[in-house]
Amino acid sequence: MALESVDLGQVSGVEAQAPVWDHYLQGDPARLNSxxxxxxxxxxxxxxxxxxxxxxxxxxxxxxxxxxxxxxxxxxxxxxxxxxxxxxxxxxxxxxxxxxxxxxxxxxxxxxxxxxxxxxxxxxxxxxxxxxxxxxxxxxxxxxxxxxxSRSWKQDPDRTFDETILLNIDVDVYVRLDDTGRHWGKISLAPQGLARSYGQAHACPNSATRDHQLVISKNLAGLHDDGTPHVENFLFRGVTNHASAGRGSFFFESRGLRPIFLSGQADNDTLGHRNEMVSAKRSGEWTTDPLMEIKGKPAIRYVRGAVQTWGYINFETMRGSSLEEILFPGNSILGTLDTPTGPMANAYITGTFKGKLVDWDGDGKIDVNSLDIYSTHEAEVDTNQDNIADEPGVQFCTRTNWMNS
Structure with a gap:
């Protein structure tokens, strides 16, 4: 079950085909083919x-x-x-x-x-x-x-975030196989595969600020030998449309300083790194439950949306490997196009996400904010969850001391 060991010589004659435009009623290609x-x-x-x-x-x-x-x-x-x-x-x-x-x-x-x-x-x-x-x-x-x-629910008012929603994310990762732009490979990642290699993402809203600010916290298990999670947090800001009762349509953006490891693996500094401002966008819709009220507002019970971003995959180290061998913690990192390391970004990641409140401890009550989130309100790393940053302004795990190098 090894990944394709791609021989570009065998596919060099295959041209990327433009979509067949078989009917004039399809509409404007500027919209349909973009x-x-x-x-x-x-x-x-x-x-x-x-x-x-x-x-x-x-x-x-x-x-x-x-x-x-x-x-x-x-x-x-x-x-x-x-x-x-x-x-x-x-x-x-x-x-x-x-x-x-x-x-x-x-x-x-x-x-x-x-x-x-x-x-x-x-x-x-x-x-x-x-x-x-x-x-x-x-x-x-x-x-x-x-x-x-209509299950009952429980919420801890003393935790940093009013809600902690685990996100199930299903994506296709399209990897640029050479510099011609003609040859791309596809790896489909189901939610657990994505969580194991990139980290498990959580949406963390607070009732007072959720319309314009949101933290996405990503915990990656199995990367550190001592068992502590690798943490990457993203502070998103944006707008929410409330035209439909009980729902909010949102568009949010994030931009934060983090290292781009040239090895293509999180916290692996063997080939060095560059500190870059990495950006991300997310859009979608959340649905509230009027029976769950937190600080005078109905809780977000469910969220769905689309995700697209760029990453860096060291594909040469993956040739001939099995899924188990490539889907290990930290093996590929998020990136961006508009930085000096932009040319390294060789993986286009696109897909959808869904998340809802879940009963995590099996007591029959929905847990609104019980998940451990290592972030402050401003997305700074907070390993003891007291809403005080380990290092002010730092949103990415500092195990490699990247911020001081």
Whole structure:
């Protein structure tokens, strides 16, 4: 199940094909043909070269839940027949709740009557959050809006953030394979695969400021030998539109100082680094629950949206490697185009995210802000969670002492 060891000599005659314009009623190509990700989707080479049979087998049987989930999303991405049945079996049998609810998300991505029926069959699942995800996805397919259950909830008023929402993020990573711009490879990352390599992201709103300011905190497990998490925080600022009752449509931007490690691995300074102002954008919509009130405002129960950014992948170190061998903590970093290290940015990352409040401790009550978030209100690293920065102004883990070098 190694990634494609790409021989550019074999594909040098393959030209990136312009989209076929087969009907004048499609509309203005300035709008319809300006999605960079869609162009790459049509022309990129799939770097996961497992057979369809391998993908199906590992979706249900691999020992690593991350690989099982990767395989489920890979099966759907290939458009293979029987995807609804495979995903339904995974939801029924997998032992890991994250795999189960992300398999439900994959069913929503397929859509159609059979997928909807499968989703509806899990609404009363023994795991209340799996059941709520099923209800939510089924409602989105039929109405465009989420639906929730009526469980009770609890919130700690003394924590830094009023809410901590784990984000499930599904992306395609398009890797530039040479300097010609003609050859690109595609790696599809399901939520757990992305979390393992880039870090698990959390949306952290506070009721008083959420319309114009938000922290996205990213914790990466397994990078430090002592077991402490690697932390990367992003302070987003933007605008929220409240034209629809109970929902907020948002567009936020972030820009912060962080190191670009030339090794292509987080905290790996063997090849040196450059300190750059890295930017990011996020847009989407959140839905509030009037039955959950925090500081005079209804809590955000659910958020969904789109993500696109750039990164740096040291692809030469990945050739011939398995998914397990490349999806390890820190193996690839976020980057940006508008800095001196911009030419190193060789990975275009595009996808969608969804997150909702979850009962994390199994007591039957939804946990509104129980997740550990190592950030101040201003996105500074805060390892003891007291809302006092370890080092004022620093949003990225300082293990390598990058900020003083």
């Amino acid at each position: 999605d960079f990700g869609e162009f790459l989707k049509r022309t990129a080479i799939r770097l996961d070269v497992r057979t369809d049979e391998q993908v199906a087998h590992e979706a249900l049987n691999h020992r690593d839940p991350m690989i099982r989930e990767q395989s489920l999303f890979q099966y759907v991405d290939r458009g293979l027949p029987g995807a609804v049945d495979l995903l339904t079996e995974a939801v029924k049998t997998d032992s890991v709740r994250e795999v189960r609810w992300n398999a439900l998300w994959a069913l929503e991505k397929i859509g159609g009557p059979r997928a909807l029926k499968a989703l509806q069959s899990f609404v009363n699942d023994d795991d209340a959050d799996v059941g709520e995800w099923a209800r939510l996805f089924a409602s989105e397919l039929t109405t465009g809006l989420p639906a929730f259950d």
